[in-house]
Amino acid sequence: MKVGIVGLPNVGKSTLFNCLSNSKAQSANFPFCTIEPNYGMVQVRDDRLTLIAQKVNPKKITPTTIEIVDIAGLVKGASQGEGLGNQFLANIRQTDAIIHVLRCFDDKNVTHVENHVDPIRDDEIIQTELLLKDLETVENRISKVHIAARVGNKEAVAQKQILTKLKNHLEQSNKAIHFDIDPQDYEHYIKPLQLLTDKPHIYLCNVNESDASTTNDYVEKFRNIKKEFNPIIVVLAASIEAEINDIQNHEERQFFLEELSLKEPGAVTLVRKAHELLGLITFFTAGEQEVRAWSIKKETKASKAAGKIHSDFEKGFIKAEVVGYHDFEHYPSIQKIREVGKLRIEGKQYTIQDGDIVYFRFQV
Numbered sequence: 035m036k037v038g039i040v041g042l043p044n045v046g047k048s049t050l051f052n053c054l055s056n057s058k059a060q061s062a063n064f065p066f067c068t069i070e071p072n073y074g075m076v077q078v079r080d081d082r083l084t085l086i087a088q089k090v091n092p093k094k095i096t097p098t099t100i101e102i103v104d105i106a107g108l109v110k111g112a113s114q115g116e117g118l119g120n121q122f123l124a125n126i127r128q129t130d131a132i133i134h135v136l137r138c139f140d141d142k143n144v145t146h147v148e149n150h151v152d153p154i155r156d157d158e159i160i161q162t163e164l165l166l167k168d169l170e171t172v173e174n175r176i177s178k179v180h181i182a183a184r185v186g187n188k189e190a191v192a193q194k195q196i197l198t199k200l201k202n203h204l205e206q207s208n209k210a211i212h213f214d215i216d217p218q219d220y221e222h223y224i225k226p227l228q229l230l231t232d233k234p235h236i237y238l239c240n241v242n243e244s245d246a247s248t249t250n251d252y253v254e255k256f257r258n259i260k261k262e263f264n265p266i267i268v269v270l271a272a273s274i275e276a277e278i279n280d281i282q283n284h285e286e287r288q289f290f291l292e293e294l295s296l297k298e299p300g301a302v303t304l305v306r307k308a309h310e311l312l313g314l315i316t317f318f319t320a321g322e323q324e325v326r327a328w329s330i331k332k333e334t335k336a337s338k339a340a341g342k343i344h345s346d347f348e349k350g351f352i353k354a355e356v357v358g359y360h361d362f363e364h365y366p367s368i369q370k371i372r373e374v375g376k377l378r379i380e381g382k383q384y385t386i387q388d389g390d391i392v393y394f395r396f397q398v
Contacts (some may be wrong), residue, residue, distance in 0.1 A: 035312045035329070036101040038071075038129035039238075042156050043106075043147050046136040046272040048072070048239040051104035053275040053301045071125045072104035078309050078316070079302045080327055082359055082389060086318055087325045089367065098316055098327040100309060103129055123167050123230065131234045131311050133304070135158060137243040138269075145225035153239065153256045164230040165204055171227055174200050196223050205233070211235075234311045237267045238304060246271040247295035266307055270300025316389035318359075319343065320368075330386060337382035340394045350396040354380045359389030 040048045046080045055074025077097045087095045105125045117187075126132065136153040137146065148155065181189035196219055203213050209231035215224060224232065237260070239253045244268070253269055260267075278299045281287040291298065314329045317339060330339050336356075341348030357368070361376040371377050386392070 035314065036103060036129045037131045037308050037312070038103045038105050038126050039133045039135060040105050040126060040160065041135035042137070042159065044074070044145055045135045045156070047135050048236065049272040049276060050133075050135060050301075052268075053272060053279050054102050054305065070107070072372065074102050074104075075099045076102050076305050078327070078329070080316060082316075082363075083318065083325065084326050085363060086249070086320050086391065089362075090320045090322070090325050092320070092322055092325045093219065094324040094326075096324060096326040098309075098329040100305070100312070100314075100329070102133075120121060123163070124165075126199055126230055126233075126293065127228050129233065131236070131273050131308060133236045133238050135238045135240055135272075138250060138256070139271075140225055141242075151252065152261055153252050157237075157256070161209070162207075163352075165207060165209070168210055168229045168231050169201065171229060172197055172204065173226060176304070192219075193223050198223065215332055225229050235265065236304070236307055236311055239264055239269045239366050240269060241269055243271045243274045243294070244270070246274055246300065266311060267306055268300065268304045270304065274327050275299060275301050285351070289330040315386070317388070317390045317392050320391055321393075332388075334386050335382060336380055336384040336386060336392075336394075339386045339392070341397065343394065346398045347394050347396045351397040352395040352397055353384050354382075354384060354394065355393040356384070357391045358387065359391065362391050 039051055040045050051072055051074065054076045055072075072204055074256050077099055080097060084099055106122045134157070136156055137151055138153050140151055148159075178199070179190045179194050180228065183194040196215065197324065198214075199247045200213055204210065210224070210229040211232050211234065213224070225354060237248075237256070239256065241250055241253065245253075249269055253267070256269055272293065276286060278290060279301070281290055309329065313332050315332050315334075316327050316329055319328065328339070328342050330342055336354040337348050337351040340351050340354070357376060361371060365371045365374065365376065365383065368377070
């Protein structure tokens, strides 16, 4: 799963990317510091993994990860190619979800491409460019099916009707993700278009250090104008996150967080929210060699989850031995869990639950 970081130039995208991925993407006070996208793998912090490891004492602990992409800043006219806009919009198309960074701080030493700070206006600029590109995509698709629909091809007629409704929806400044459509029609006609406004969204309000544990007027005004859509909004100070990230000693890091009145780094909150936004849950495998977290889509069956580990596990699936996380947390060992009958035997159609500890039995 891939999450793209988007926004106007100079809002803190590359700084945030470096915090999340421990990378060293160039970050500077001028527009289009980033041209080619930067890619990094980000660990999803999960305290359950730590507790499981404490009880199993494995040689290796492996958290689950998601891929983060730092995409160059968009500007007005991007949908018509301004600022290499077509290239950047194509990079967004390849992602599964979007973290939209909004500048919510004043600093005369950091230039703003629109000359002054206004996250509401900045969001409108980005959303307009995404909508215009989606309109272009939908109109092109309508043109392709028009001839077949005109001669009576039923499939083409159905597709054109749905796409025309979607076009009208977009023209009224509505995102594709809010388009009301039958799920089967969506899978068949809309999903393959990879529309930019069809991607789930997190707003990241980048604030000054002094506002990191609270909020500010910029954030509150933006939150108020967006409240009817119930968006996910995360507030953090990208500049201070970089300092937090550089502290390797756990106790020192916790002391620094307490000084800032923060329970955890904002980057940790953001990654967890991104994981949830992608519709993912986590299951665990636990043994003496390794305790590992695995990300899968909600409603994934046991046999498919086994295939996440290795295709042979899915092909030769026999059964899954499953312990719910709360049971694992309550009892001191796997042996005790077996004794009290809390270890369940499940078949291939069992739906994996978030937090399950699973041992797969298979034969090839």
